[in-house]
Amino acid sequence: MAEVTAPAYRTIPIIPKLVPGAMEGSGPYIANERIQTDLGFPGKLVDDWHDKAVAKMGDLLQKYRSVAVFMDACVHCGACSDKCHYFIGTADPKNMPVARQDLMRSVYRRYFTWPGKLFPKLVGARDLTREVLDEWYNYFHQCSECRRCSVFCPYGIDTAEITMAAREILAEVGMGAKYSNEIIAKVHKIGNNLGLPGPALADTMEGLEEDVKEDTGIDVRFPIDVKGAEVLLITPSADFFAEPHIDSLIGYAKVFHATGTSWTLSSMSSEAANFGLFIGNYEQLRKVALRIRQAALELGVKRIVVGECGHAWRVAYSFWNTLSGVGDGADPDDKFARMLQQQLDHRYRQPTHICEFTLDMIERGALSFDKSKNDKHIITFHDSCNVSRGSRMGDRPGGQFEIPRSVIKAVANNFVEMDPTTTRESTFCCGGGGGLLTDDLMDLRVKGALPRMEALQQVVDEKGVNFLALICAICKTQFTKVAPYYGFERKMMGGVHQLVSNAIILGDKQ
Amino acid sequence: MSILLAILFYLATLFFVVGLLSRITTYARTPAPLKIPTTPAPTTQGGVVLRMVREVVLFESLFKANLWIWSLGWLFHTSLALVIMRHLRYFTDPVWGWVALIQPFGLYAGITMLLGLCGLWARRIFVERIRYISTPSDHLWLVLLIAIASSGLMMQFVTHTDVVSVKSFFIGLMGFNIGQLPTDAPLLLHLLLVIALLALFPISKLLHAPGIFFSPTRNQTDNPREKRHMSGWAKKMESEN
Numbered sequence: 001m002a003e004v005t006a007p008a009y010r011t012i013p014i015i016p017k018l019v020p021g022a023m024e025g026s027g028p029y030i031a032n033e034r035i036q037t038d039l040g041f042p043g044k045l046v047d048d049w050h051d052k053a054v055a056k057m058g059d060l061l062q063k064y065r066s067v068a069v070f071m072d073a074c075v076h077c078g079a080c081s082d083k084c085h086y087f088i089g090t091a092d093p094k095n096m097p098v099a100r101q102d103l104m105r106s107v108y109r110r111y112f113t114w115p116g117k118l119f120p121k122l123v124g125a126r127d128l129t130r131e132v133l134d135e136w137y138n139y140f141h142q143c144s145e146c147r148r149c150s151v152f153c154p155y156g157i158d159t160a161e162i163t164m165a166a167r168e169i170l171a172e173v174g175m176g177a178k179y180s181n182e183i184i185a186k187v188h189k190i191g192n193n194l195g196l197p198g199p200a201l202a203d204t205m206e207g208l209e210e211d212v213k214e215d216t217g218i219d220v221r222f223p224i225d226v227k228g229a230e231v232l233l234i235t236p237s238a239d240f241f242a243e244p245h246i247d248s249l250i251g252y253a254k255v256f257h258a259t260g261t262s263w264t265l266s267s268m269s270s271e272a273a274n275f276g277l278f279i280g281n282y283e284q285l286r287k288v289a290l291r292i293r294q295a296a297l298e299l300g301v302k303r304i305v306v307g308e309c310g311h312a313w314r315v316a317y318s319f320w321n322t323l324s325g326v327g328d329g330a331d332p333d334d335k336f337a338r339m340l341q342q343q344l345d346h347r348y349r350q351p352t353h354i355c356e357f358t359l360d361m362i363e364r365g366a367l368s369f370d371k372s373k374n375d376k377h378i379i380t381f382h383d384s385c386n387v388s389r390g391s392r393m394g395d396r397p398g399g400q401f402e403i404p405r406s407v408i409k410a411v412a413n414n415f416v417e418m419d420p421t422t423t424r425e426s427t428f429c430c431g432g433g434g435g436l437l438t439d440d441l442m443d444l445r446v447k448g449a450l451p452r453m454e455a456l457q458q459v460v461d462e463k464g465v466n467f468l469a470l471i472c473a474i475c476k477t478q479f480t481k482v483a484p485y486y487g488f489e490r491k492m493m494g495g496v497h498q499l500v501s502n503a504i505i506l507g508d509k510q
Numbered sequence: 511m512s513i514l515l516a517i518l519f520y521l522a523t524l525f526f527v528v529g530l531l532s533r534i535t536t537y538a539r540t541p542a543p544l545k546i547p548t549t550p551a552p553t554t555q556g557g558v559v560l561r562m563v564r565e566v567v568l569f570e571s572l573f574k575a576n577l578w579i580w581s582l583g584w585l586f587h588t589s590l591a592l593v594i595m596r597h598l599r600y601f602t603d604p605v606w607g608w609v610a611l612i613q614p615f616g617l618y619a620g621i622t623m624l625l626g627l628c629g630l631w632a633r634r635i636f637v638e639r640i641r642y643i644s645t646p647s648d649h650l651w652l653v654l655l656i657a658i659a660s661s662g663l664m665m666q667f668v669t670h671t672d673v674v675s676v677k678s679f680f681i682g683l684m685g686f687n688i689g690q691l692p693t694d695a696p697l698l699l700h701l702l703l704v705i706a707l708l709a710l711f712p713i714s715k716l717l718h719a720p721g722i723f724f725s726p727t728r729n730q731t732d733n734p735r736e737k738r739h740m741s742g743w744a745k746k747m748e749s750e751n
């Protein structure tokens with residue numbers, strides 16, 4: 001692996017001068033035969049990869065309107081060209097969203113349009129060669145599917161859709177990425193990304209109960225597989241053991257405890273993350289999502305609440321209803337969805353984000369806080385990409401920005417914003433999203449974090465910020481890992497519900 | 511010459527209409543299996559219409575992205591719209607009232623259109639990032655449009671073209687009567703380039719015009735929790751299990 005170094009901060013956020021080929025050879029490990037076949041993909045690059053890849057592209061053009069429209073509509077205006085954090089951090093021109101799309105668009109033009117068939121050079125069309133395939137593999141794994149480019153595109157072209165299509169084609173010809181595919185197989189087999197089996201999970205939760213008891217003197221429960229509980233909590237499995245994730249899990253449990261909400265985890269379905277999104281494969285996405293449906297039906301819960309996780313919330317909010325029926329508004333003849341929807345309590349939004357849940361409870365007066373417990377923190381909030389641009393919270397557009405901030409302000413006194421060009425819908429990805437949170441891409445991850453680290457440095461210098469509040473498991477892992485390269489301390493990073501946990505006053509203590 | 515141009519016009523119009531309809535049909539028939547609006551997005555159908563209007567009329571997203579591209583692009587497109595509306599006078603008899611009304615603006619729009627195009631081309635040539643992503647066809651489209659605008663302006667401000675005859679040629683063409691067309695060079699160039707534009711439209715990046723209306727990130731309602739969204743093949747997959 002190349003040596004990992006953080007690029008220097010830009011004094012003002014200027015657009016880097018192009019460095020062609022800067023990240024040419026950078027790609028994640030390819031999935032081995034076992035990992036590939038576990039998901040039903042070919043074990044290694046198939047002999048007729050060229051024909052298969054072109055056929056798969058034709059198939060995707062017919063299955064996804066996004067792909068069909070986005071391949072045609074780009075005019076190369078350049079609006080997106082300086083918007084990607086990986087471009088900003090690496091200066092590699094192929095990391096400009098338009099150039100990344102063109103890696104596939106050039107092949108689309110060659111095989112699916114007349115000008116590309118007749119005059120390839122004129123319209124920038126090219127044959128799908130082995131070099132092109134490798135280039136796809138490397139550069140479509142330098143996109144975190146964060147959708148920042150789609151905010152600024154005059155036609156709404158979303159590079160994430162193209163990246164997903166490319167990864168699906170690659171997996172289909174035998175070039176899946178090890179990191180995502182291995183994890184998806186674990187979910188199918190065991191129920192979570194970590195491969196943590198039920199008994200181990202139960203043990204961990206027992207340990208947490210003891211820890212919290214020791215800390216607060218109160219019996220806060222962490223229940224598993226409780227039939228008839230009101231709430232099923234679906235949270236990223238990193239919350240079960242990783243730092244600082246676990247502190248947020250304790251926060252959720254305290255909120256449930258203080259509000260007298262009966263809740264449970266499921267050992268069979270102990271994962272909010274859905275890496276099927278990252279590899280762009282509908283079947284995998286659906287199969288992972290169906291475990292949650294199954295758990296909800298088996299446990300007979302009335303509500304499904306989702307913990308702090310960015311892409312998981314996008315999948316839950318935007319796709320669960322479609323994939324598994326978790327939601328509302330199924331047609332009367334839609335037996336599959338109605339079976340579950342009749343069980344759920346529609347006085348509440350289904351699914352509910354934990355920040356929605358907590359803020360609802362705060363507004364009802366069901367929670368009280370000692371805000372001074374967070375006085376040691378000067379807090380700023382990083383909007384997670386998938387939450388910001390691929391989902392919503394609450395009833396109004398933009399609730400995904402307001403609700404987490406309202407929760408923070410309800411539990412802490414010192415809150416400041418970062419540069420508004422780097423927050424809300426314009427937020428930068430942490431640099432580790434979209435299936436790139438793997439050590440073999442550390443150099444890319446560090447470089448991709450540059451724009452966020454710059455904005456953070458600014459509020460650290462000007463406002464003394466010492467806590468970056470997060471609502472995503474990937475953001476938490478990524479920042480605790482890469483922040484030291486930029487001279488920040490790991491303990492600066494934490495969850496929103498970690499702050500809730502610090503300040504919450506538990507009922508029976510009064 | 512008039513007959514040749516007439517035939518080319520018929521063919522180009524045929525390509526344009528059939529090609530465009532075929533692309534639009536493809537876009538419309540291709541399912542959007544998942545809800546992918548770029549959020550924050552409108553939660554109602556009416557809100558989506560408003561978002562689309564802002565996008566198409568004001569280029570809202572481009573405005574957020576880059577003020578230079580926005581100013582030049584918006585100047586070009588609104589000028590083009592005015593120019594096209596002004597050109598309706600060559601296809602209607604008597605000329606519609608509102609077309610007569612915008613006539614003077616349409617003339618100036620020809621100039622601002624040219625300015626916008628030149629600015630866009632300058633960006634393509636001088637800004638490193640945009641030069642990098644430009645293909646030969648990107649440059650050629652700008653050359654084509656600049657040539658159409660210049661030849662049009664030439665007829666207005668430099669040489670004289672008998673526009674009355676031009677009009678009667680086109681009115682005739684629309685009723686499948688091929689008349690005589692004046693043969694001065696700027697006019698012929700102007701018309702041949704427009705023919706090229708019409709014929710190439712449906713196989714080029716000009717498909718951004720119909721494309722935006724089908725862009726799922728812009729035309730979907732943000733209501734996935736309230737209403738179950740199902741598309742053709744995804745629905746079929748469910749019933750098979």
